[in-house]
Amino acid sequence: MIDDIYNRIYPSSKSVFVEETERNLEFILKDKINHISRAGFDLLIEVPRGNLYMVVKELKENPELNTNSFQSIAAYKNDKRNFLLVNLKSSPGDLSVLLKIEMPQKEIERSYIEIIDILKKFYKAAGFYGYRDKITISKANIRIAPGALDGLDCFDLDIYAEEDKIKEAYINTDISRVVSDEFYKGMEIYNLIAYISRFDWKAGIFPEVCLCSAFEELLQLKLTKRAQYARMLLCELYRISNHIYFISNICNILQYDIAYGLCLLEREKVLRLIETITGSRVTPNFIRIGGARRDIGEEAMLGIRKNLPLLFKSISRIEKIMMNDFLIIERLKNTGIISKDVALEYGITGPNLRACGIRYDLRKDKDLIAYKDLSFTVPIRRSGDCLDRVLIRFSEIFQSLKLINQIIDNFPRGTHIKKINLSHLEFQPGVISQGIECPHGLYKIYMEAGKRNIDSLIIKGPSINSLILSEEIIKGSNIEDTDLILVSLDISPGEIMNI
């Protein structure tokens, strides 16, 4: 009976938690903040620049709040005013706060550096966004340009090494800045949905789902069950495709041609299944506001059902081949170890975090699409080294295959979309923060919407945190392990584009 009451008033226990935390924060930070409100499942706190130090200190050191994870910083403009958005998270626990700080019109750079200096005192990862000492040309013995190594194609890496051990590393992302922060201005919504999959091209469905979910939240639009299941099906297929691509990249570095060829073969099978549904392999352009572009037919379902056991068998064979070879195990074991504390501090999410031993999966913890209808466990590993990052992805592939089986068995009837007129859209003006569990981690979109258009849009992928962390864990490792560590973090270049 209590569940019914809660389910009628609140969609989930998490929203109860968020509402209670909002009241607590309002009490704790009452004089130091301008305003606190809910933006999706995050809490948006408007902080005056002068009180930032006290607010961050309270959030970090209060044992009830304990925001120990630094997620991201983003600068944006809205209505000729400049803002900085800082995302902090508490882990374990589910508090995620967005600090919105207004910057002055003049001396923006100076106030930006001051804010970063304040954040650096509490979070080491914030230092990446501020001024960092480059390794001078005389000191850096190795400069690796993009493309020279696998896994290093969207940033430069300067290394100072002594006798094969790396002492200092510096990552330069100048080459990856190809898109302006305000690329969405003047863009039609259907164009934006079509382009957004390029921002995570290894698993293109996730940015689309995240963006459309954010619009649906603003429009207060509830999806049909069939549309939700179609989205879940594609998400899991793309997850499998991404993880197989990851494993193939690892095999390429280890020069393990047998497994490399087998991985590419299996990936082709998955991409062909995706193609029967969406018509495209990599950039689907399939999700729409209100559902999906078209219905998933019986033939596509039959094809997926026929191929599931074959995929399971082939990928188990690849895992067996790799893990029975002690050379592979020796090369991967104890390389690029990430401890639990470091992973949390740098805001790592997704399989990289689960490989360190922290059981966090947004599909389990939030009411994401319709994952609560499916039963699955969240696999974790213990050591946080490259071997664990590979094994966790094998586990997730098998988990996704089982999820697809459940989805197909219980695929509901109904329509695949709730048709809306995109040219006459009217939102409730407001702020929304939407996230999704993509194969690299937590993919987030923050949007401020006016009545008819988007005022500001921030896309933050999890690869940015992995990139910042890679600079830290490369130090102390051998030069020959650099490409292995970078690839094992699964950095998607599309997410670095608007860092």
Add this chain to the structure above:
Amino acid sequence: MSSIIRSNFNILVTGFGCCKQEIFAVQGPLYDIQRFGVNFVSTPEYADLLVVQGFYNNEGIIRVLNIYEKMSHPKGIIAVGSCVLNRNLFNPGSKLLNRFRSSVKINMYVPGCPPRPEAFMYAILRIINKS
């Protein structure tokens, strides 16, 4: 010379766009571009063909042109994907293609977003047969 090119043809792929995964998919057993003597390399000195794909800013364009200069003759360049060829979000005003065209002669264009692995393979085989 043409028999040397036919038995060993090295490709260097620059850029970090979506086309990269479709280009590298041709190494798999389903497409198996290596049976035509085509290999992927990482250094410009060994490369015969430069593949330009994906997103570039000004610094990226300068680097690609430097890489092309370091390649030894005979060499070629192939532009793959909509990001380089057409006007779009990452390439407003087609400035990328015009910038490349003003400095180098592009041997082949492969349109698509991204082009299928079969399309890329067809382009490579046409270049090999032409030479």
